[in-house]
Amino acid sequence: MELIRGLQNLRAQHRGCVLTIGNFDGMHRGHQALVQRTLQIAGRLGLPAAAMTFEPTPREYFRRADAPPRVQTLRSKLDSLAHSGLQRVVIARFSQALSTMSAETFVDDLLVRQLGVAAVVVGHDFRYGRQRSGDEAHLRAAAAAHGFELSIVDKVCVGDLRCSSTALREALAVPDLPRVGDLLGRPYTVLGRVRRGLQLGRQLGMPTANIDLVRPLAVRQGVYAVRARIDGGPAWDGVASLGIRPTIGITRCLLETHLFGQPGDIYGRQLEVEFVAWLRPELKFASLDELSARMQQDADDARGILARNPQQNPSATT
């Protein structure tokens, strides 16, 4: 997949594509429907299938600290998009210029002139342009005027629940992992590079592979039974703690995973952690001995749960 970071990096050779547009936070079943439709049309027209997404998200731009937490890190989102079969992803920086761009300019300049869209695929509630003034009717008129195809994807539901990033955030906050799995069509995972930490884990009898989260995610902080893959390899059972480690007093959010077994040195490797079951909230312990004893208990609890929940598809690399 070709990744274009910033509209300033669009070149003449990027003109001509079938484009879907959205935030794609979580890549839930609704997002997957958009991508599937994009791939279908691109196949029919013999053009590259592309997605445009925004960084930061418009909500983060407008609401700053009040914006809802993300379901996925940017790295996970790009990984999901790459695995979906899209040939190209354009990350548009959501800035003053983009936030004040009129709906007309968004279509005429960005979609038609710069991207040369042959078809556009969006959800039924897609809005664009300054103050969200562009809607389905506006896009239909623009498609007719410019001669591109427009495909509107209807809402996707699981039972009577509409698949949305908001529904996902709500389920992750509980956490209701079965519901999260229904909305995603796959288990919830966090992907990141393993960083060096305080080297305290091995002293506590439990080395943990640490993923730094620049900002907190929508999933509830606490301890989970997990399965984790190193560089897309086979899954290891394990136990993980997501949070700020109140016992040690660090305020950055970390995902720390102890794998059951001997993976060796995995600093710098890519770890994908699948959340299988919630065990407990993060606690502040009076001593490291108490923390260490509880971590051993967590590992036992996780082993029990994982033994009762065998892997669905051991050979999958997601």
Ligand SMILES: Cc1cc2nc3c(=O)[nH]c(=O)nc-3n(C[C@H](O)[C@H](O)[C@H](O)COP(=O)(O)O)c2cc1C
């Ligand atoms: C299963 C598990 C449970 C944990 N629970 C807590 C907790 O409740 N409170 C806390 O402050 N830290 C908790 N931690 C984080 C430990 O403090 C951390 O793993 C340890 O300090 C090692 O840090 P390091 O990897 O930077 O060396 C937990 C870690 C694991 C693996």
Ligand SMILES: Nc1ncnc2c1ncn2[C@@H]1O[C@H](COP(=O)(O)OP(=O)(O)O)[C@@H](O)[C@H]1O
């Ligand atoms: N069973 C294991 N689970 C996770 N990491 C392990 C394991 N065995 C060895 N390691 C290695 O040890 C590192 C974690 O050790 P730790 O003492 O917690 O150091 P740090 O504070 O740097 O994370 C991991 O990043 C990995 O390279």
